[in-house]
Amino acid sequence: MPHLDAAFNLARWLTGNTADAEDVVQDAYLRAFRYLDAFRGDNFRVWLLTIVRNSFLDWLKDNRSGRNLFQPAPADLESTDPNPTPEAMLLDRVDGETLSILMARLPAEYREVLILREIEDLSYKDIAAVTGLPAGTVMSRLSRARLALRKAWTENEKKS
Amino acid sequence: MNHDRAKMLLPAYADRQTGPLRRFLLGRHIARCPSCLAELETMHAMRTAMRINLPMHRAPPSLAMRIGTALPREAPPSIRWRPMRSGMAGSALAGGLAGIALTVAVTQLSPQPDTLIADVVSDHVRSLMADHLTDVATSDRHTVKPWLSDRLDLSPVVKDFAIEGYPLAGGRLDYVKGHRAAAIVYRRDKHVINLFAFVSDDRSELAPRQLALNGFNVVRWRMDGLSYVAVSDVEASQLLAFARLVMGGP
């Protein structure tokens, strides 16, 4: 099945658990299959990831109140200047478990752009297609997401 | 470029999403600006940390099977462009499809895609998604070829190219533009190649032509009165090499 790992990884990061991710991915593939003939884009993976995200939104509506998900991020995350200290060295030391926890705490709107950009390596244009964001705002969304993750990271370092 | 502007555009630079001129101007600024350089390094470090340390959640093996079971076994071959069901309206999917419809409208302004190619690419993806690659799964061409010939009034080339790196995986009955077609399935590393063979109205010889659609590579040709179309996501050069093997050429 094409791009199943990419679809599952995105769904897993959006839902936060394996069982729900499987449901979302299954729903997405059934939809994709049904509407396969309507696909006339140029990138099948981008098309599939778009459907995964749509399935996730429907899953949210059915299963959760949607709180804490796809809500505007707190204003302080948007205006804070990044810490000018050389964080690059700090970032190298973070372990996978800590990183997972920090990621999971981010709003879903930040998680998805980070996964699509850093893991899936999608262009801004493709990220816009998947998320429905205007193409011009992908970069600023990504910047805020990175800043939020760095902030969480720095705070975590201070605590430990 | 001044610092404020450069700083704003740094993410696009780190993500390689700028044009060449802007990239050049940004690069020149960064080389002279310790603050922007540090910021750029932090962005790179973050990406490296995510790529290396963030767990990649792989789909459990059972999921592909589960989806395969849930999918309709055979999709009606003749119906294309099925109308959207009214029951779907209002869902997030309807929104997604509106976007797709828009894409369709835009792409059709450019030259119409070859409907035959669109058809075989769709068949290819369908065969992968439905986990219904083969009706007869074997690398033995003496099994695959008669199996296909018995069911179709045609006798396509069926060979095992395992030594050349394209092992035969089996055969399947499929449809191309509403006509029954033989689908001969090969593998290239982890990729699948679907080779469709069918009788077309035009039986004249045709040298191989390379095309790409929807991220898939396609090579089509005609020989011995049969139309052949190879579809895969392998690199175009590899697919062409495969086509030449089937043609029996060098």
Ligand SMILES: [Zn+2]
């Ligand atoms: Zn600067």
